[in-house]
Amino acid sequence: MPELTSPEPAVQIEDDRTAISVEALKRAILDNLFFIVGTTQHAASDDEFFTAIAYTVRDRILARWLATRERYRNEDVRVVCYLSAEFLMGPHLANNLLNLQLEIPVRQAVAELDRDLDLIMEHEPEPGLGNGGLGRLAACYLDSMATLGVPAVGYGIRYEFGIFEQQIRDGGQVELTDHWLLHGNPWEIRRPNEALDVGFGGRTEGWSDSTGRYRVRWLPASVVKGIPYDTPVLGYRSGIANTLRLWRSESTESFYFDRFNSGDYQGAVAGKTFAETISKVLYPNDEEIQGKELRLQQQYFFTSCALQDMIRVYLHTNRSIDAFHEKFAIQLNDTHPSIGVAELMRLLIDEHGLEWEKAWEITSHTFSYTNHTLLPEALERWPLPLFASLLPRHLEIIYEINARFLDLVRKHFDGNEARVSRMSIIDEHGEKFVRMANLACVGSHRINGVAELHSQLLEKEVLRDFYELWPEKFLNVTNGVTPRRWIAVSNPELSDLITRHIGSDWLGNLDELNRLEQYADDAGFRAEWRKAQREVKVRLSHYILDQTGVSVDADSMFDAQVKRIHEYKRQHLNVLHIITLYLRLKSRPNLEIAPRTFLFGGKAAPGYAMAKLIIKLINSVGEVVNGDPQMKHRLKVVFVPNYNVTLGQKIYPSADLSEQISTAGKEASGTGNMKFAMNGALTIGTLDGANIEIRDAVGHENFFLFGLTTEQVEAKLAAGYHPRSIYESNPFLREAIDALAAGQFSRGDKELFKPLLDQLLNTDPYLLFADYQSYIDCQDHVGETYRDYEKWSRMAILNVAHMGKFSSDRAIREYSANIWRVDGIDHA
Ligand code: NBG
Numbered sequence: 166m167p168e169l170t171s172p173e174p175a176v177q178i179e180d181d182r183t184a185i186s187v188e189a190l191k192r193a194i195l196d197n198l199f200f201i202v203g204t205t206q207h208a209a210s211d212d213e214f215f216t217a218i219a220y221t222v223r224d225r226i227l228a229r230w231l232a233t234r235e236r237y238r239n240e241d242v243r244v245v246c247y248l249s250a251e252f253l254m255g256p257h258l259a260n261n262l263l264n265l266q267l268e269i270p271v272r273q274a275v276a277e278l279d280r281d282l283d284l285i286m287e288h289e290p291e292p293g294l295g296n297g298g299l300g301r302l303a304a305c306y307l308d309s310m311a312t313l314g315v316p317a318v319g320y321g322i323r324y325e326f327g328i329f330e331q332q333i334r335d336g337g338q339v340e341l342t343d344h345w346l347l348h349g350n351p352w353e354i355r356r357p358n359e360a361l362d363v364g365f366g367g368r369t370e371g372w373s374d375s376t377g378r379y380r381v382r383w384l385p386a387s388v389v390k391g392i393p394y395d396t397p398v399l400g401y402r403s404g405i406a407n408t409l410r411l412w413r414s415e416s417t418e419s420f421y422f423d424r425f426n427s428g429d430y431q432g433a434v435a436g437k438t439f440a441e442t443i444s445k446v447l448y449p450n451d452e453e454i455q456g457k458e459l460r461l462q463q464q465y466f467f468t469s470c471a472l473q474d475m476i477r478v479y480l481h482t483n484r485s486i487d488a489f490h491e492k493f494a495i496q497l498n499d500t501h502p503s504i505g506v507a508e509l510m511r512l513l514i515d516e517h518g519l520e521w522e523k524a525w526e527i528t529s530h531t532f533s534y535t536n537h538t539l540l541p542e543a544l545e546r547w548p549l550p551l552f553a554s555l556l557p558r559h560l561e562i563i564y565e566i567n568a569r570f571l572d573l574v575r576k577h578f579d580g581n582e583a584r585v586s587r588m589s590i591i592d593e594h595g596e597k598f599v600r601m602a603n604l605a606c607v608g609s610h611r612i613n614g615v616a617e618l619h620s621q622l623l624e625k626e627v628l629r630d631f632y633e634l635w636p637e638k639f640l641n642v643t644n645g646v647t648p649r650r651w652i653a654v655s656n657p658e659l660s661d662l663i664t665r666h667i668g669s670d671w672l673g674n675l676d677e678l679n680r681l682e683q684y685a686d687d688a689g690f691r692a693e694w695r696k697a698q699r700e701v702k703v704r705l706s707h708y709i710l711d712q713t714g715v716s717v718d719a720d721s722m723f724d725a726q727v728k729r730i731h732e733y734k735r736q737h738l739n740v741l742h743i744i745t746l747y748l749r750l751k752s753r754p755n756l757e758i759a760p761r762t763f764l765f766g767g768k769a770a771p772g773y774a775m776a777k778l779i780i781k782l783i784n785s786v787g788e789v790v791n792g793d794p795q796m797k798h799r800l801k802v803v804f805v806p807n808y809n810v811t812l813g814q815k816i817y818p819s820a821d822l823s824e825q826i827s828t829a830g831k832e833a834s835g836t837g838n839m840k841f842a843m844n845g846a847l848t849i850g851t852l853d854g855a856n857i858e859i860r861d862a863v864g865h866e867n868f869f870l871f872g873l874t875t876e877q878v879e880a881k882l883a884a885g886y887h888p889r890s891i892y893e894s895n896p897f898l899r900e901a902i903d904a905l906a907a908g909q910f911s912r913g914d915k916e917l918f919k920p921l922l923d924q925l926l927n928t929d930p931y932l933l934f935a936d937y938q939s940y941i942d943c944q945d946h947v948g949e950t951y952r953d954y955e956k957w958s959r960m961a962i963l964n965v966a967h968m969g970k971f972s973s974d975r976a977i978r979e980y981s982a983n984i985w986r987v988d989g990i991d992h993a
Contacts, residue, residue, distance in 0.1 A: 182224050183224055183225050183227075183228065185225065185267060185270055186270065187270050187273045187274045187277065188274075190221060190267075190270055190271055190273075190274035191274040191277055191278060193221040193224065194214075194217050194218055194221050194274060194275070194278060195217075195278070197216075197217035197218075197220040197221055198213065198214070198217040201216070201217065201220055202216050202217050206278055206279075211280070211284060211285050211287075211288045212288050212348055214275075214280055214285050214288075215258070215285050215286070215288045215289055216348060216349065216351050218258065218271065218275065218282075218285065219257070219258055219289070219351035219352060220351050221271075222258065222261050222262065222265070222267065222271070223351060223352060223397075225265060225267065226261065226265070226397045226399060226406055227397075229399075229404055229405065229406050230397040230406035230408070233405050233406050233407065233408075234408065236316075237316045238478060238481065238482070239482075242316045242987070243316070243491065243492060243493065243494055243985065243986070243987045244316045244317065244318060244475075244492065244493055244494070244987075245310065245315055245316065245317040245318075245493075245494050245495075245496060245980075245981075245985050245987060246317070246318050246320055246471060246475060246493055246494070246495045246496070247303060247306060247307065247310075247317060247318070247319045247320065247496050247498065248320050248321075248467075248468060248471055248495060248496065248497055248498060248501075248502035248505060249299075249300070249303040249319065249320070249321050249498035249499075249501070249502070250321060250322060250463065250464060250467070250498070250499075250501035250502065251294060251295030251296060251299055251300030251303060251321065251447070251498075251501075252292075252294050252295055252300055252303050252304055252307070252319055252321050252409060252411070253292075253293065253294060253295030253296075253297075253300035253301040253303070253304050253810060254292050254294070254304045254307075254396075254409070254810070255291055255292075255301075255304065255650065255809075255810030255811065255813075255814070256286065256289040256290075256291050256810070256811055257289070257352050257396075258286055258289050259286055259654045260308075260399075260649065260650055260654055261399055263401070263649055263653055263654055264399035264400065264401050264402070264649065265399065266402070290344075290345045290346075290347070290348065291327075291345065291809050291810055291811050292327060292345050292350070293327035293328040293343055293345060293447075293809055293810075294321065294322070294323075294324050294327045294328075294411070294447060295327075295328065295447070296328060296447070296449065296450070296451040296729065296768075297451045297728065297729045298451075298537070298728075298729075298834070298835070298836050298837070299451070299498065299499060299537050301646075301810065301836060302498075302537075302615075302644055302646075302836060302973075303319060303321075303498055305645065305646045305647040305650075305836070305973040306973055306976070306977060306980075307319050307398045307407060307409060308398065308400075308401075308647040308649060308650065308973065309645070309647055309972075309973040309974045309976070309977040310398075310400075310407060310977055311398045311399055311400030311401075311403060311405050311406065311407040312400040312401045312402075312403050312405075312647075312649070312673065312974060313400070313403070313974060313977055313978065313981070313989045314400065314403055314405050314989030315977060315981055315985075315987055315988075315989050316407070316987065317407045318407065318408050318409075318410055319398070319407075319408070319409040319410065320410055320411075320412075320467060320468075320470070320471035320474075320502075321409070321410075321411050321412070321467055322411060322412055322413075322444050322447075322463055322466070322467045323353075323394045323411035323412060323413045323444055324444055324445070324446055324447040325346060325413075325444060325445050325446065326342055326343050326344070326345075326445065326446040326447065327343045327345055327447050328343060328447055328449055328768065328809070329341060329342065329343055329449055329768070329771070330342070330343050330807055331768050331806050331807045331808070332806055332807070333780070333784060333804060333806045336780075336781050336784030336785055336788065337777060337780060337781045337784070338768070338769055338777050338780050340449075340771050350394075352396045352397070353394040353395060353396045353411075354394065354395050354396075355392060355393075355394050356392070356393045356394070356395060357392055359393050359474070359477075360390050360391060360392045360393070360415075361390070361391045361469075361470050361473045361474065361477075362388050362389070362390055362391070362417065363388065363389055363390075363391055363414075363465070363466050363469045363470060364383060364385025364386075364387070364388050365385055365386065365387050365388075365389070365462065365465075365555055365556075366385055366386035366387060366554060366555055366557070367383065367384045367385040367386035367387075367557065368383075368384055368557055369381050369382065369383050369384065369557055369558045369561060370382055370384060374518070380515065380518075381514075381515055381558065381561070382515060383511070383515065383557070383558035387436065387439060387440075388417050389414045389415065389416065389417065389439070389440035389443060389466070390414070390415045390416065390417050390440070391412040391413070391414060391415075391466060391467070391469075391470035392412065392413045392414075392415055393410050393411070393412055393470070393474070394410070394411050394412075394413060395408050395409070395410050396408070396409040396411070397409075401649050401672060401673060402673060410471075410474070411467075412444065412466065412467050412470045412471075413444045414440050414441060414442075414443035414444040414466055415440055415441060416436055416437040416439075416440035416441065417436075417440070418436065418437075442459065443459070443462050443463055443466050444463070444466070448460055448463075449768070449770055449771055450770045450772075450773075451729045451731070451770065452538050452540050452542065452543040452729075452731065453540075453542045453543060453770065453773070454542070454543060454544075454545050454546075455772075456546075456547070456548065458551055458555065461504075461547055461551065461552070461555060461556075462555065464501050464502060464504055465504050465508070465555070465556060465559075467502070468502045468504050468505040468508055469508050471502075471505070472505060472508055472509050472512060473512065475489075475492075475493050475495075476489070476512060476517075479492050479493070486513065486517050486519065486527075487519075487523065487527070489513075489527050489531065490526075490527045490528075490530035490531040493531060494531065494533070494984070494985035494986070494987060495531050495532050495533070496532075496533055496534075496535065496980070496984070496985070497532060497533065497534040497535065497605055497609065498535055498537075499535065499536065499537045499538075500534070500536075500544075500545045500601035500602050500604075500605050501545070503534065503545075503601045503602070503604050503605035503608070504556070504559065504601070504604075505532065505608075506528060506532060506566070506604050506605065506607070506608030506609075507556075507559040507562045507563050507566070507604070508559065509524075509527070509528045509531065509532075510524050510525065510528055510562050510566070511558055511559060511562055513527060513528070514562075515558070521565070525566075525569075528608060529607075529608055529609070529610055530610055532605075532608050532609040532610070533609045533610060533611035533612070533613070533984050533985075534605040534606065534608075534609040534611070534612050534613075535612075535613050535614075535615065535642075536602070536612065536613070536614055536615075536619075536623055536627070536628070536833075537615060537833050537834075538833050539619065539622055539623070539626070539627055539830070539831065539833060540733070540831065544600070544601075544602055544627075545600075545601040545602065546592060546598035546599060546600045546601060547598060547599045547601070548596065548597070548598055549591070549596075549597035549598060549599060552599050560599070563590055563591075563599060563604065564591075566590065566604075566607060566608070567589060567590040567591060567607075570588075570590070570607050571585050571588070571589060573634075574588050574634065577634055578634075584630055587630055588603060588630045588631065588634075589603065590603045590604050590607065602627075602628070603631075606628060606631045606638075609638070610638060611638055611639075611640060611983070611984045612628065612631070612638050612639050612640075613639070613640050613641060613642045613984070614641055614642075614833065615641075615642065615643065615644045615833050615834040615854075615855075616641070616643045616644065616833060616834035616835075616854045616855040616857070616858060617641055617643060617857065617858060618830075618852075618853065618854060618857055618875065619641075619833040619834055619854060620639070620640070620641030621641075622830060622875070623639070624636075624639055640983055640984070642976055642979045642980055642983070642984070643834065643855055643858055643970075643971075643976065644834040644835075644836050644839070644855060644971075644973075644976060645836075645839065645970075645971050645972050645973035645974070645975050645976035645977075646836050646839045646840055646843070646971060646972070646973055647972070647973045647974075648671075648672055648675050648843060648972050649672060650814070651814075651817065651839075651840045651843060651844070652672070652843055652844060653672055654814065655813075655814035655815070655817060655818050655844070656701060656817075656818035656844050658697040658698070658700050658701055658818075659697050659698070659701075659818060659844060659845065660672075661697075662693055662694065662697045663678070663681065663965075666680075666681070666684060666690070667680040667681060673974075674969075674974075675968070675969040675970075675971075675972035675974065675975070676969035676970075677969070678965060678966050678967070678968060678969050679966050679967060679969060680966075681962055681965060681966040682962075682963060682966045682967075684962060685959045685962040685963050685966070686959070688955070690962070691955060691958040691959065691962065694845070694958050694961070694962060695954065695958055698818075698819070698821075698845060699719055699720075701818045701819050702719040702723060702819045703719045704815070704819075705719075705723075705815050705816065705819040706718070706719050708815060709764075709803055709805060712805060712806065713803055713804075713805065713806070715787075715791055715801060715803050717762045717801050717803060718760060718762065718798060718801070720760070721759075721760035721761055721762045721798075721801070722759050722760065722761045722762065722821045722822060722948075722951050723762050723764055723819050723820045723821050723822070724761050724762065724763050724764065724820070724821065724822040724824065725763075725764040725765075725766075725816055725819070725820040725822065725823060725824065725841070725846070726739050726763075726764070726765055726766075726767075726823075726824035726826070727764070727765065727766035727767055727805075727808050727812075727813060727816050727817075727837060728767050728808075728835075728837050729767050729768060729769070729770075729776075730767045730768065730769040730773075730776040730777075730779050730780055731773075731776060732775055732776065732779075732930070732931050733827055733828055733831040733832070733931050734826070734827050734831075734832070735826050735827060735828065735931055735933060736765065736767070736779050736783065737779050737782060737921065737925075737933065738826055738933045738936065738937070738940060739763070739765075739824055739826065740779075740782055740783055740786055741898070741901050741902075741933065741937060741940075742940060742941060742944050743763055743786055743790065743800070743802060744786060744901040744904060744905070744910070745897050745898075745900075745901050745941055746758070746761075746800065746944075747786075747789075747790055747793075747796070747800060748897075748900055748901065748904060749897075750795065750796065750799060750800070751795065754795060758799060758948055759948045759949075759951040759952050760798055760799050760800070761799075761800055761801075761948070762800075762801045762802075762803065763787075763800070763801065763802045763803065764803050764805060764816060764819075764820070765783050765802075765803065765804045765805070766804070766805045766806075766808030766812060766813075766816060767780075767808045768807075768808060774920075775920070775921065775924070778918065778920060778921050779921070780804065781917070782905075782910075782918060782921065783802065783804050784804050785910045785911050785917075785918075786802055786910050787801075787802035787803060787804060788910075789909070789910050790802045791803075813837070813840065817837075817840040817841050817843075817844050817846070818844045818845075820841055820844070820846040821846055821847070821951065821957070821961075822846060822847055822848075822849055822869075822947060822951075823837075823838060823841030823842060823846040823847065823848045823849070823850075824849055824850075825837075825838040825848055825849070825850035825851070825853070825854075825856050826849065826850060826851055826871075826872070826936075826940065827851060827853045827854070828851070828853070828873075828878060828931040828932050828936075829851045829852050829853045829872060829873055829874050829875040829877070829878050830853065830875035830878055830879070831853065831931070832853045832854035832856075833854055834854040834855040835853075835854040835855050835856065836855075838850065838854070838855055838856055838859060839855065839859065839968070839971040842859055842863065842964055842965070842968050842971070843965060843968045843971065844965070845961040845962070845964065845965050846961070846964075847867065847868070847869065847947075847957070847960055847961060847964060848860070848863075848868055848869065848964075849869040849871065849940075849943060849944065849947055850868070850869070850870065850871075851870075851871065851872040851873075851936070852870065852872070852874050852875070853875070855971070858970070858971075859968075859971070862967045862968065862970055862971075863963065863964045863967045863968070864963060864967065866960075867960045867963050867964050869943050869946065869947050870943070871936065871939040871940050871942070871943035872936040872939050872940065873932065873935055873936060873939075878932060878935075881932065881935060882932075886929070886932070886935070888925060888926055888927070888928070888929035888932075888933075888934040888935070889926050889927070891934040891935065891937070892926060892934060895934075895937065895938060897938075897941065898934065898937050898938070902922060902925070902926070905918050905922060906918070906919075906922055
């Protein structure tokens with residue numbers, strides 16, 4: 166990989182439109198306000214100002230962006246195509262300013278125009294085109310690929326409506342439409358010249374070509390157009406701008422005049438409606454499939470666009486299609502784009518005339534697959550009739566892939582039919598399904614999990630048969646996150662402090678953070694550390710007051726859990742601790758504790774009743790605790806609404822304690838755990854996902870561990886788990902549960918939390934009760950430790966010093982070396 170040395174500002178082209186002096190920037194912003202937004206400096210709203218600034222910055226990205234594009238087309242580089250149904254990019258402006266090193270002059274220019282850059286940045290809408298960890302990981306990886314000079318394109322869907330906006334009303338979640346495109350999107354460029362067609366439905370027919378070879382052609386019943394929208398993805402100081410290419414679906418004919426003229430007004434727009442629906446809205450489920458036809462349409466739509474796009478680029482190079490896999494490495498971000506395996510086969514055989522064997526060689530050398538979850542409810546499978554009616558030709562191809570594959574399985578496993586039926590791409594138990602994970606495994610040359618434990622569990626459980634057939638395909642790549650967005654952009658106070666002491670190279674090489682170790686014992690440094698964090702906490706407390714009306718004390722411990730709301734993530738275990746603490750303080754009012762502010766954030770899938778009840782639970786407990794005068798200066802509970810990247814950027818830097826408390830064996834990796842720890846929060850967590858590796862990296866003495874291990878969880882469930890007996894024998898747990906059941910946190914309503922309590926008492930599938938006492942004891946230890954703030958700061962510094970491994974740069978180096986076999990190109 167090339168070294169990141171260039172200290173000069175990367176923009177060098179000094180013509181009128183791209184100059185970077187404060188004067189030139191001011192002029193450009195005013196011009197854009199006038200000529201693009203259609204307003205003037207004094208009349209412009211902050212939204213309009215944002216747009217003008219964004220165009221000003223985009224102008225300064227374009228030259229390198231187009232140059233990068235040309236290089237990838239013309240030079241003999243292998244390009245990584247990262248296929249993902251979700252990209253959770255977050256706001257672009259601050260990140261682009263950092264990467265261009267333009268923050269100082271732009272801030273100055275904006276100030277001279279009598280506006281405040283920070284306030285204006287609050288007006289950037291967030292492209293929420295993802296649900297959670299999986300979509301955000303894709304965004305961190307794009308950042309690192311551009312930084313390391315790995316030629317890459319992110320392919321996905323330009324959803325008109327991203328993840329819903331969450332409001333809290335009467336303590337419960339309400340979903341509102343996300344209008345992220347309302348004011349337009351200054352970062353993207355629509356490229357109608359590069360539109361492509363995608364078919365759906367219809368039938369297939371056989372024919373003979375001029376050499377007499379039997380061929381098949383697909384006659385789709387309808388065709389939609391995919392229009393690409395490109396957004397530049399800048400590298401940090403690398404001079405490179407890769408591309409995020411998102412596809413919007415449109416009708417091929419905007420209007421069926423024949424029908425319109427004959428009076429069939431509805432028929433005239435029906436095709437248009439079908440086409441436009443495909444990229445309309447993101448499915449808001451993170452780890453549960455919904456099995457809806459539209460979802461399969463979305464998956465096929467963007468995957469087909471991406472593959473056709475690659476082939477088009479490839480044929481431009483005047484090479485024969487035979488070496489396609491040498492030009493492209495395709496990464497499947499979970500199974501969502503795995504229909505690509507069948508689509509590439511179709512394109513190569515039906516459209517480009519290759520023989521099956523050759524097409525398969527190309528295909529299986531092109532794809533690799535990342536699995537992101539062990540939860541069985543997330544394994545994608547499509548009912549066969551639905552699949553057949555939407556993608557008839559792909560089903561034929563999948564049957565052929567499967568027949569050949571199962572021959573191999575039979576040979577390898579000596580005709581073991583139980584294996585054959587488990588490994589088959591078609592599930593034939595009762596109602597038939599196409600199993601997308603099986604298709605992905607068969608069609609990929611590398612399969613990876615996202616943390617050590619997760620990869621081991623894939624090999625041992627979910628993908629065991631595939632591992633036993635092809636152990637050489639499997640590997641682990643532990644997730645990482647970009648320190649540019651998650652430290653530098655989110656936490657300028659900490660960033661400055663670090664840079665003042667160890668210089669600025671750490672942002673391009675996160676291992677450098679270990680040079681902070683020497684400061685852990687320096688009382689002066691620790692004081693500065695606390696001062697920096699306090700500023701961040703004060704800022705968040707203003708935001709919280711403004712958003713929720715709750716006033717929180719910046720000197721209390723900020724104990725934070727932000728992530729999707731899910732039973733396996735156990736936000737309700739956190740609540741059981743709060744209730745226990747509350748009841749303890751009620752019965753012993755003079756008890757001295759470290760004052761705590763519990764912060765929660767996260768969305769629940771709209772159809773997930775239990776998750777929504779957990780939100781209600783958090784808010785109900787908050788209402789009682791925050792309203793109790795005895796708790797003043799001791800406990801506060803806040804649910805900060807509409808958790809997204811923007812809000813994450815405020816919360817990660819402010820936290821003292823990071824809650825990573827999933828049932829062991831359930832969280833594939835987690836990435837929020839890394840963002841907190843990089844910003845100095847200490848972790849309380851189970852031995853799950855990447856927590857294990859974080860604990861090893863930061864030192865066991867700097868990590869608050871509790872709870873059962875994966876093996877103990879499995880053993881307990883296998884032996885017959887009885888949560889009610891734990892409830893009966895643990896007086897504190899009983900007290901907490903009884904208080905909930907009695908309506909103490911629901912204004913006397915004894916029914917409200919009954920579904921949750923019944924589940925815990927009867928089955929408790931995520932073992933909250935089994936881990937309860939261990940969690941409480943560990944939290945008591947946390948509270949004691951926090952009171953020794955010198956000790957705490959020391960731990961926090963050591964924690965940050967050892968987080969280098971969790972940079973997405975490290976993860977991308979591993980993908981590049983072990984999966985994609987690509988090098989970074991030299992920086993401009
Ligand atoms: C999520 C896992 C997380 C993991 C991210 C990124 C899905 C389907 N999976 O543990 O739950 O960190 O993927 O790998 O969103």
